Amino acid sequence: MVGCFLMTAGLLCGADATIFDAPHTAEFVNYTEAWNAAKADKRPMLVVLNAGDEKKDVDVHGLRNNEKLSKVLDEYVVAQIDTTTEHGQKVLKSFGSPSLPRLVVIDNKQAKQVFATSAKVSETNLKNLLEKQLNSKEAATSLNVDMFGNPKPDCPMCRLKAMGLVK
Numbered sequence: 001m002v003g004c005f006l007m008t009a010g011l012l013c014g015a016d017a018t019i020f021d022a023p024h025t026a027e028f029v030n031y032t033e034a035w036n037a038a039k040a041d042k043r044p045m046l047v048v049l050n051a052g053d054e055k056k057d058v059d060v061h062g063l064r065n066n067e068k069l070s071k072v073l074d075e076y077v078v079a080q081i082d083t084t085t086e087h088g089q090k091v092l093k094s095f096g097s098p099s100l101p102r103l104v105v106i107d108n109k110q111a112k113q114v115f116a117t118s119a120k121v122s123e124t125n126l127k128n129l130l131e132k133q134l135n136s137k138e139a140a141t142s143l144n145v146d147m148f149g150n151p152k153p154d155c156p157m158c159r160l161k162a163m164g165l166v167k
Contacts, residue, residue: 027060027078031091034079035156039110044133045156046076049092049102052084057101066123072130076105094162105133110156 028034038045050056060080064070083092105115114133
């Protein structure tokens with residue numbers, strides 16, 4: 001997933017990342033660390049906002065049981081955020097999520113939110129969505145399937161600034 005991680009203990013909010021055995025595979029519990037790793041490696045991000053660590057509505061570990069989906073997830077920097085923590089509340093507020101769980105895909109430049117939903121997404125649809133994003137040259141616009149008409153503009157760096165995590 002990511003060739004070189006910025007996984008310094010205590011980076012910005014001090015949360016750690018969990019590394020799986022597969023090369024290039026990591027799951028971050030801290031949005032800032034995930035964003036920095038994705039930026040450094042020019043990889044897209046999958047952000048999963050859950051109602052809590054105990055009750056993960058969308059569990060990335062479980063998604064990895066699907067071999068085809070797991071292979072696609074390996075191409076992404078994945079942040080699985082527990083929104084019951086202080087850091088999780090800041091991330092939730094910055095994303096302005098209408099409900100949980102929330103899945104968000106951010107392009108490989110960490111410039112645009114290209115997909116977001118709180119609706120239930122099948123593993124097959126998630127796999128197809130993630131593959132489509134990997135194969136696109138560049139995201140043309142932000143897309144939020146929960147909103148019709150003009151989606152709210154999204155800037156991951158602005159989110160970090162709003163959370164007070166970068167200047």
